[in-house]
Amino acid sequence: DIVLTQSPALAVSLGQRATISCKTNQNVDYYGNSYMHWYQQKPGQQPKLLIYLASNLASGIPARFSGRGSGTDFTLTIDPVEADDTATYYCQQSRNLPWTFGGGTKLELK
């Protein structure tokens, strides 16, 4: 299985930039695409797709969110951070079965 590693938590100030990382133990690139996706989950709610294929913004997601990376190293950036962004963020790979998620990064405000 492909293992995705995320830092458990990150604290940032309102209006600053938050950078959340996700590292995989295998390359998730294939034929020019990086099969890495990002989700946001607020307490008591279902996950919401933010970014697909490493850098594509999902429908209805504000441009404050962006994703980049390739191979085994990926980042989700929120700039600027707003109060409503407090949540847990998960990365997910779809290069190989089983599709796997990172452990999640809880974003908190300082």
Next chain:
Amino acid sequence: EVQLVESGGGLVQPGRSLKLSCAASGFTFSDYNMAWVRQAPKKGLEWVATISYDGSSTYYRDSVKGRFTISRDNAKSTLYLQMDSLRSEDTATYYCARHHTTYFDYWGQGVMVTVSS
């Protein structure tokens, strides 16, 4: 508006069975692969199973193979998860999700399954 509404969860004893349903609306159900993803209490997300748009192909994580069966009724726009021989480690919130090629683009609100004696 895409809507996915799960039902069928509850408390069940180890070794027993439970069947989850997910009613879909707001899109052409028969055009999309569908999936179940679960989340144990205070834990992360775990993909469980996926079924192709026409039901011809199914995929499972190893820990549920032979115990869980994913199926769909395109005429009713409904996804199912039959869970047999349930174990305590299957306790989780189960989410129905639209599996858009390689990512999960819409999720239901989830249904809780508790396996305990």
